[in-house]
Amino acid sequence: MIICSCQVISDTDVHNAIDWMRASDASTIITPGKIYHALGKSPDCGGCMKLFIASMRTNPNLEVPAELRSLRNQQDRRSMGNERRQEGY
16 A cells, blocks of 8 residues: 555555564664654655654564663653753753
8 A cells, every 4th residue: 555655655665664664773763754764765744754654653573672662751851840940940
């Protein structure tokens, strides 16, 4: 199925790019921009982005690496309070 008609990217292209990126670096965070770059293309109009992301999410290799999963919780704890600003700010 064609995901991006502007750049002629299919769902198979998206899945192959995700599988290739995960095989080459298991700790990488895979984004739509990285997939476009891996395919040698760039987004044009952005109309396909919802379908592009939905297709990405069906790939089992897309998950966030285990060592990066808890970073959000650590940042949330640190950002509580004054967000590292002076109180008079």
